[in-house]
Amino acid sequence: AQSVTQLGSHVSVSEGALVLLRCNYSSSVPPYLFWYVQYPNQGLQLLLKYTSAATLVKGINGFEAEFKKSETSFHLTKPSAHMSDAAEYFCAVKREYGNKLVFGAGTILRVKS
């Protein structure tokens, strides 16, 4: 069965610093992977998705993620953090059967000025 582990429930970076949010997945089949962002009292917004095309996926707001099969990872990065990036980020994997997503526990990103 598919599962997702997000390492670090809270990550704090300085404005302008590199953002790295970690996601490891478990899947018996080639996975469909997603990163979502959630601002306070809002729904989830899709940042990017991996669907077995290019391993380096570019998303919105300057974020990108690299699919590494050997490491079963799909870490999210952004070269330079902005105050507006402060939010909660969820990694998710599509279940093998059906139309459901399995979410990680989430990582809250704090950006310090």
Next chain:
Amino acid sequence: DAMVIQNPRYQVTQFGKPVTLSCSQTLNHNVMYWYQQKSSQAPKLLFHYYDKDFNNEADTPDNFQSRRPNTSFCFLDIRSPGLGDAAMYLCATGHPYNEQFFGPGTRLTVL
């Protein structure tokens, strides 16, 4: 713009008083989902519709029901809300094997 709309954004109800949350979409997606999200937790899937086919999660309490009268609308009914049902309720839509698009959510408070 194509989107997922949830009404109301904030709902206050009394303990035991039935409440209905509404979701509509202009994306014409086959699948509509309802999630419950409590503070600092990941969204928890309650159920979803694939067209008219209803799919309940095994651990969704009977207190939660859903209706999908047409492609565009889906409702979440909570028959007798308890204090533990206070949460953000998220509606999402999608095509099979594609990403899900989320609405802004309804924050439910139970007094």
